[in-house]
Amino acid sequence: MGIKHRAALLLAGVLAVTSVLAGCGSKGTGETTKVRIGEVTRSIFYAPEYVAINKGFFKTEGLDVELTTTPGGDKTMATLLSGGIDVALVGAETSIYVSQQGSDDPVIDFMQLTQTDGTFLVARKPLQGTFDWSVLKGTTFLGQRKGGMPQMAGEFTLKKHGINPQKDLNLIQNVEFANIPTAFASGTGEYVQLFEPQATMFEKQGKGYVIASFGVESGKLPYTVFMAKKSFIDKNASSTQKFANAVQKAQNWVQASSVEEITDAIASFFPDTDKDIIKGVVKRYKEQGSFATDGIIDDAEWNNLQDVMQAAGELQKRVEPKQLVDNRFAEKAKQSVK
Incomplete structure (x- = not known):
């Protein structure tokens, strides 16, 4: 699929998707803030995300997370751009595709989850x-x-x-x-x-x-990241920081925990998958360092991503990290979360 075709599909998807859910900032009971996440697929590759939910790390930060699976990068991004979700978990290349189309409200990568191809x-x-x-x-x-x-x-x-x-x-x-x-x-x-x-x-x-x-x-690259529209981050900086804190807690826990412990923590998200299969997958990803240890997207990873895109003929022009990457929340989370 070429760049122009991809852009047309993405824009068509934005028009087709309607926002039907309340946005982040709408309060539930107490001081809990609702955040709607759309993941590009349901995958053991995203183990730290499920750990953050099942271990209560989002809840501890005062966030009520609603997770939906929006299959495919185009659909996930269309849902994000239309306001159907607040945060997308998808490949960082999608933020570049949106940037290549031109946007007054760019999609910003703020927390890395996986750091290799899966x-x-x-x-x-x-x-x-x-x-x-x-x-x-x-x-x-x-x-x-x-x-x-x-x-x-x-x-x-x-x-x-x-x-x-x-x-x-x-x-x-x-x-x-x-x-x-x-x-x-x-x-x-x-x-x-x-x-x-x-x-x-x-x-x-x-x-x-x-x-x-x-x-x-x-090599290492921001393969799957949490991203949101710049306008959302600007209006919800506190919630974005809490989100980053919860993910960092999960990343720390995954690094310190055994394959068996991680398997037990995420198994509820894969009810139809044999536990031994989950264990084998977690072991393989953990051993090759696929789970990011923190959410920071460094320049080397970003440039490697663009090298990969450029080699595939999918990059119109290179994008400076500061245009689409905001590491403030990940850096603060790494320093403060123990």
Whole structure:
């Protein structure tokens, strides 16, 4: 999906979505402030978010969090721009896409949740010996949706290892995100780029085997962040700080806790997923450092994100961090939350 097409879809989505919920600042009982979060998908990758909810960290900060899942970056951003949610949890690239369209009320990234890509390279057969990316050349590769961060991080990794995705692979990108695991299981592709828990589930079922991590290969970047419109942050600075504090508490807890403890804390968000699967996914993400230890988006991460976007042809021009990143809340949370 090109930049112009993406912009048209995003603007169409904004017109289609109507704001039907009360905004942040509307008080419930006592001193609690309601904050509506829209997450781009329900994923174990977002474990610290669920920890913040189930461990009561938002509640302790005086926030009544309402969490909804708004599948897809375009839909999540459209809902945020239209006022249907207060805070979006989505890839930082979406704030850049909005900026590229021109906006009087830019979307600001204020708290990072994950700091690597969350996908893995899955093969039909177990790895024999040391893996070399060159074995992918000439194979059929089932990739992610064009223009999204998984696909961009995937292609960035492939190019880093001397593979031109469009020329060296039979690259398939016309399968809907939700249908990619099913397509691979039914015989499409020799290799596939998969999120968890599908990768771990495939291993347990003997349908596929993780042989490399795109998260490790593509480096640190603000992969998933909490963001809000600048006007919202300006009007609700106190609530934004409380939000950042709650997330930092969760990040601290995740870093200090065992895989088993984290699994128990988030299992209620995945009632249809076997606990052993959740445990395996948490272990994999924790070991490769996918969960951010704080919400600060540093310049190196921001620039790496833009390198990935630029390599994919999805960046019109580079954006200075200060234009779309506000680290004040994350920095204060890191200093004050213990």
